[in-house]
Amino acid sequence: MKILVINAGSSSLKYQLIDMTNESVILKGLCERITFAGGKLTQKTFDGRETVIEKDMPSHKEAMQLVLDAMLDEKSGALKSIDEISAVGHRVLHSAEDFHSSVVIDDEVIRICERNVELGPLHMPGNIACIKSCREVMGDVPMVAVFDTTFHATMPQKAFMYGIPYEVYEEHKIRKYGFHGTSHKFVSEETGKLLGNKNAKMVICHLGNGSSISAVKDGKCQDTSMGFTPLEGLIMGTRSGDIDPAAVEFLRAKLGLAPEEVVNYLNKKCGVMGISGFSSDIRDLTAAMNEGNEKAKLALEMLAYRVKKYVGSYIAVLGGVDAIVFTGGIGENSSLVRSLVMEGMDYCGAVIDLDKNAVRGETYINTKDSKVKIMVVPTNEELSIARETKELTQVK
Numbered sequence: 001m002k003i004l005v006i007n008a009g010s011s012s013l014k015y016q017l018i019d020m021t022n023e024s025v026i027l028k029g030l031c032e033r034i035t036f037a038g039g040k041l042t043q044k045t046f047d048g049r050e051t052v053i054e055k056d057m058p059s060h061k062e063a064m065q066l067v068l069d070a071m072l073d074e075k076s077g078a079l080k081s082i083d084e085i086s087a088v089g090h091r092v093l094h095s096a097e098d099f100h101s102s103v104v105i106d107d108e109v110i111r112i113c114e115r116n117v118e119l120g121p122l123h124m125p126g127n128i129a130c131i132k133s134c135r136e137v138m139g140d141v142p143m144v145a146v147f148d149t150t151f152h153a154t155m156p157q158k159a160f161m162y163g164i165p166y167e168v169y170e171e172h173k174i175r176k177y178g179f180h181g182t183s184h185k186f187v188s189e190e191t192g193k194l195l196g197n198k199n200a201k202m203v204i205c206h207l208g209n210g211s212s213i214s215a216v217k218d219g220k221c222q223d224t225s226m227g228f229t230p231l232e233g234l235i236m237g238t239r240s241g242d243i244d245p246a247a248v249e250f251l252r253a254k255l256g257l258a259p260e261e262v263v264n265y266l267n268k269k270c271g272v273m274g275i276s277g278f279s280s281d282i283r284d285l286t287a288a289m290n291e292g293n294e295k296a297k298l299a300l301e302m303l304a305y306r307v308k309k310y311v312g313s314y315i316a317v318l319g320g321v322d323a324i325v326f327t328g329g330i331g332e333n334s335s336l337v338r339s340l341v342m343e344g345m346d347y348c349g350a351v352i353d354l355d356k357n358a359v360r361g362e363t364y365i366n367t368k369d370s371k372v373k374i375m376v377v378p379t380n381e382e383l384s385i386a387r388e389t390k391e392l393t394q395v396k
């Protein structure tokens, strides 16, 4: 069984073809500059064969056609016929309150997604355009929508509500949704397998360019740090994370920004990029800190401090914790950030082993005596989407 996983943005389309008999990647690729001049597809197969096609893609339909052509190419592809693809899994940003799990795509699902574009205006149009194009060029192949939000649908109401009038929540659905759900689901399941206990209490720290934390018990999300949009919560690469809403209006007026510019500013110009003044990349910041750059040091300390605060609050939410888990580009690779977060957490029984923490690829980085497991579990969002797609299309 081969599953095609598609992650489409407004002008880009990432794809992976996965053999579900052993969960191995057959090929992966990327279409760039869809709808712009200078379109380009790049693809690489598991055995190292590479394809580059430079061709304009006026819409997602041409992009999807190009993807199929590249996968079917006799020399550089990996498929003889499109019929070898059993199902397609589409990453979709937002489920709103309409879906509580992944769903097999039909006309009604697309209509609901279209209605929810206002909740994800930057991503949803590309997601939907790609689903429609894929149906046009691939015909009857079953397709599944896997949402970034649905893993968090199990949050209790007291966790997802904001302190605003109830009728405003009801009418406009303004609430915490949470994102990175495919990663939190994948990593919490992998952690459950590693611990031999899928009911364990876990705090999952997905730290990448975008970062979020979730509190998971019995395999279900109890709370998460991202909110109505991915801007809430942690200090990220270029996102501010939590900030007093009154400061936002003050900042907007002082900087002379238009109302529609201020959210973009908080998403793109803030975070560790804004604090350090030169980079959103933890590697750059770590190198600069080691050379004595004080702002880089501050940015790293602030990022880790905010993670620590959320970890502590989620341990309180869960009533204790069995495992604190790091994942994502920073969580998997930055021993510095992990050590800053875990510093001084002995009070709750979580003690990091700094030698193990320094070893790349080590799963357990806690000391022998630590009551709480501290773990590094690599995420795999594409595989998470493929597993969901397999599960849903086999049932049908």
Ligand code: ADP
Binding pocket: 207, 208, 209, 210, 211, 237, 280, 281, 282, 283, 328, 329, 330, 333, 334
């Ligand atoms: P995205 O949210 O875009 O998926 P990733 O999860 O790939 O992001 O994480 C990207 C971040 O991971 C980069 O900003 C970089 O700071 C960090 N990162 C990647 N490799 C390393 C490394 N070896 N050491 C420290 N940080 C790293």
